[in-house]
Amino acid sequence: MAQPERIAVLGAGSWGTTFAKVLADAGNDVALWARRPQVAQEINETRRNGSYLPGIELPERLRATDDAAEAVHAAEVVVLAVPSQTLRENLAGWQPLLPPEATLVSLAKGVELSTLKRMSQVVGEVADVPMEQVAVVSGPNLAKEIAAGQPTATVVACPDEERAVALQKACFTPYFRPYTNTDMVGIEISGACKNVIALACGIAAGLGFGHNTMSSLITRGLAETTRLGVALGADPMTFAGLAGLGDLVATCSSPLSRNRTFGERLGSGETLAQAQEAAHGQVSEGVKSCSSIRQLADRHGVEMPITDVVHRVCHEGLEPGPATAELLGRERKAE
Known part of the structure; x- marks a missing residue:
């Protein structure tokens, strides 16, 4: 599987915006969905997300929108950057918009209260995709340090090793070093x-x-x-x-x-x-x-x-x- 060229990140909080920056710095065209139109406008006009990452300049290959359909259109990877306990509700609204073959990546770290499911299980269930299509990113991910370009390493986990390697390539930068893993259970339990x-x-x-x-x-x-x-x-x-x-x-x-x-x-x-x-x-x-x-x-x-x-x-x-x-x-x- 080739490295994706167009990636959507749904959620413009500190970690969602930071990971979108990493992906853009790695050479991808990134669409970042923000719930609030004013956040999307600020990012596009000033290259800043002052509410969550003050002082950090965002790359030109990152464009923001408050329209989820626009963000995910033709995306080869869709990154889900919302809190764990709201993932199910948000994803249910986005599910009809998702490209059917896209790799779905969870950044959330938690165990769902109502079902006791891990986030990848929630994604697979709500999006109605095989687990081989779902990935997670986890590791020492303090957003402000990464956004500032401080060196760190992380883990990209997916049951499909080919997808994991493609995602690894998509987020590899001089300051962000991803390793692959297929142990979704261990990665997600650690993160939660x-x-x-x-x-x-x-x-x-x-x-x-x-x-x-x-x-x-x-x-x-x-x-x-x-x-x-x-x-x-x-x-x-x-x-x-x-x-x-x-x-x-x-x-x-x-x-x-x-x-x-x-x-x-x-x-x-x-x-x-x-x-x-x-x-x-x-x-x-x-x-x-x-x-x-x-x-x-x-x-x-x-x-x-x-x-x-x-x-x-x-x-x-x-x-x-x-x-x-x-x-x-x-x-x-x-x-």
Whole structure:
């Protein structure tokens, strides 16, 4: 399969706009769909998306539109850059517009609340396409750093290796190095769970804890993520890679991480509503995914204590201080 020449990106938030920039920098003609007409107009007239990527100049090969039909027309690849819990609703509206042979790429990282499905499963079901036509991109993907051209690596996963290689070529730039993988389960479980562990790290930071605590949460978070992934059929080695450990470290450590920042607000004493208001509409995926991941773990008999505590802090009123004490007071056992 040849490298695509025309690509649509549906969603002009920070990561959608950044990935559209990567694709354009890699030599593709990119149509970026924005929900708000004024965002599309700003991008086309000023080469900026000031709401999400202030100060970043966007390439000429990237054109924006608020018309989804125009964006996807004749596209060989359609990238879905909307939050995980709204993917189904959005995709249902776009499905009649999609070119039948296009590769559908999910950038969302989460597990759907109502069905406990991974994002690729939602895409395949709603778009009514074989799973070989669906791909995901995951890794250390802090949008502002990538948009600024800072070097990073990522993973392009697809059951069809030929499609994965074509997408790899389509987003390869001097600053963005994609690797291919066929383990969709491991890649997506890593991407969903790391947001929850980042919330835990943020809560710990808000409580005043330091690097030892963060390191412990990241390490034990990786362990419980791996347990769930393996129970679902993932390759254990995936969790040691870019989409596993790599994304986990970036998301748990950086102030650019929405989940880490959101957790820090909770740890410092803000309520869920106050933290959401302070986020100014930016979605912290882990707040909702902690519930669906916990349900998925229960379904498969997998112990995920950090995820369980984060869910209870976010949705059951558990205070962050007692939550930390509960984790530390768990039964002693071998690592």
